[in-house]
Amino acid sequence: MPADLHVISPSPDSVRSARFEALVLPCLDAAYNLARWLARDNADAQDVVQEAMLRALRYFDSFHGGDARVWLLAIVRNTFYTLRTKTPPGSLHESLDEDAHTLVDEGPSPETLTLLAVDVGTLQLALERLPSPLREVIVLRELEECSYKEIAAITEQKIGTVMSRLARARERLKAELAHHPKEVRRHDV
Amino acid sequence: MTCDDARLLVHAYLDNELDAAQSATMIKHLRDCTACAASYDVYGRLRKALAQPGLYRRAPDALRERWSPAQPTASAAPASPRRRRAPLAYAMAAGFAGALLLTSPAWIAGLRQNGGGGNPVVAEAISSHIRSLQAQHLMDVVSTDQHTVKPWFEGKLDFSPRVKDLTGEGFPLIGGRLDAIGGRSVAALIYKRHLHVINLYQWPADASATASSEEQRHGYTVIRWATEGMHYVAVSDVSAGDLKQFVLAFQNDAGTPAAHSPP
Numbered sequence: 001m002p003a004d005l006h007v008i009s010p011s012p013d014s015v016r017s018a019r020f021e022a023l024v025l026p027c028l029d030a031a032y033n034l035a036r037w038l039a040r041d042n043a044d045a046q047d048v049v050q051e052a053m054l055r056a057l058r059y060f061d062s063f064h065g066g067d068a069r070v071w072l073l074a075i076v077r078n079t080f081y082t083l084r085t086k087t088p089p090g091s092l093h094e095s096l097d098e099d100a101h102t103l104v105d106e107g108p109s110p111e112t113l114t115l116l117a118v119d120v121g122t123l124q125l126a127l128e129r130l131p132s133p134l135r136e137v138i139v140l141r142e143l144e145e146c147s148y149k150e151i152a153a154i155t156e157q158k159i160g161t162v163m164s165r166l167a168r169a170r171e172r173l174k175a176e177l178a179h180h181p182k183e184v185r186r187h188d189v
Numbered sequence: 190m191t192c193d194d195a196r197l198l199v200h201a202y203l204d205n206e207l208d209a210a211q212s213a214t215m216i217k218h219l220r221d222c223t224a225c226a227a228s229y230d231v232y233g234r235l236r237k238a239l240a241q242p243g244l245y246r247r248a249p250d251a252l253r254e255r256w257s258p259a260q261p262t263a264s265a266a267p268a269s270p271r272r273r274r275a276p277l278a279y280a281m282a283a284g285f286a287g288a289l290l291l292t293s294p295a296w297i298a299g300l301r302q303n304g305g306g307g308n309p310v311v312a313e314a315i316s317s318h319i320r321s322l323q324a325q326h327l328m329d330v331v332s333t334d335q336h337t338v339k340p341w342f343e344g345k346l347d348f349s350p351r352v353k354d355l356t357g358e359g360f361p362l363i364g365g366r367l368d369a370i371g372g373r374s375v376a377a378l379i380y381k382r383h384l385h386v387i388n389l390y391q392w393p394a395d396a397s398a399t400a401s402s403e404e405q406r407h408g409y410t411v412i413r414w415a416t417e418g419m420h421y422v423a424v425s426d427v428s429a430g431d432l433k434q435f436v437l438a439f440q441n442d443a444g445t446p447a448a449h450s451p452p
Contacts, residue, residue, distance in 0.1 A: 025256055029408050029426070032248035046252050053256060120243040127244070141204065142239040145383055148206050167200045170232055177235075 023068040031076045037139040038080045052079040074154045126176040134169035190218040195225045240384045242322045311411045313370050318388045318424040328364035338365045348393045350376035358438035387425040394420040
């Protein structure tokens with residue numbers, strides 16, 4: 001194993017890249033996880049992360065401490081939305097129907113309780129069918145374990161908005177898992 | 190608090206984002222209102238379901254390899270996003286291994302590309318950790334009780350592993366498993382740190398072995414140490430600091446089993 005890794009006389013560039021490696025590269029999984037859930041496609045997610053990492057490297061000098069993961073995830077998210085607007089807006093409807101589903105919370109039936117014991121595949125489809133403003137908050141909260149404050153910073157929203165979107169995301173997931181467990185592909189995109 | 194308020198705030202309560210006063214009001218409401226309590230329960234289940242490791246999408250190897258070598262600033266030039274150059278990155282990593290090793294953290298040595306002198310135990314431990322996260326591979330015995338986990342290993346191994354519950358330190362024990370490292374059977378204990386999994390492997394060592402080391406590869410941290418005739422390897426994707434804390438907690442009073450913990 002190479003023991004002493006930074007014995008080379010540090011030029012500003014190598015210091016910078018060592019810092020980038022130490023702070024940003026460990027967040028590669030987090031970056032991919034967010035990109036993959038936003039893009040819902042492996043190749044697209046890789047493109048988003050590749051582009052986001054290049055941007056991160058380019059703008060690394062503007063990173064003044066703080067949480068590198070939050071900083072990188074904000075870049076990943078912005079990259080995803082800029083890349084997506086360049087592609088034909090096939091999924092335009094999904095932001096429009098964001099408010100269409102104001103759920104009447106009918107309270108959990110015993111059936112809800114059992115149906116929530118779902119397998120990963122069903123859960124994944126239900127997640128993928130959430131509109132992206134809801135999907136991103138739930139992914140950041142449940143998979144990345146971000147705090148509301150961190151989610152607010154990444155998505156450039158107010159904390160109140162984060163809270164209500166998270167509530168709506170969960171209500172929709174619950175309804176989805178409780179009522180359509182067998183027909184999850186019904187309006188697959 | 191009305192049920193309407195609770196419908197929104199129950200989520201913040203689940204996420205531990207309410208202040209003390211709001212939490213107290215929420216707790217009181219949940220005690221008084223069965224409908225809201227039931228809904229709290231359902232959302233709790235939903236959270237648990239979403240915490241399954243199978244939903245987390247890790248960066249694919251191709252992407253990781255592309256970013257693992259010291260990324261020269263020159264390549265910050267816009268690359269064609271569709272270009273897949275994993276094989277090239279691979280070749281470069283091999284060809285310029287010497288140069289790269291001087292400037293890159295140790296984890297550039299890939300899991301499979303382990304020719305660079307990487308410790309095979311570390312690579313194996315990481316592979317085993319990753320394998321354990323795949324569906325239904327994580328645990329053979331599921332228990333948060335060290336007094337259930339320890340006897341479970343009896344008769345399955347030629348040594349008695351040390352089992353400690355570290356719930357108090359923020360690393361709850363969740364189970365155990367038999368695994369193999371370096372061609373021998375080892376005990377694997379599974380701990381959690383929030384939603385992350387920590388695998389702790391142990392097996393008998395030569396009495397003389399006392400080496401300890403910490404390595405990072407592919408975003409995983411591996412800490413190895415040996416004490417009192419046992420090898421220990423802890424692997425996780427939690428931060429290196431967290432894993433160190435875990436190791437210290439495990440080493441601390443390792444000889445004295447903690448009091449029986451509540452199940």
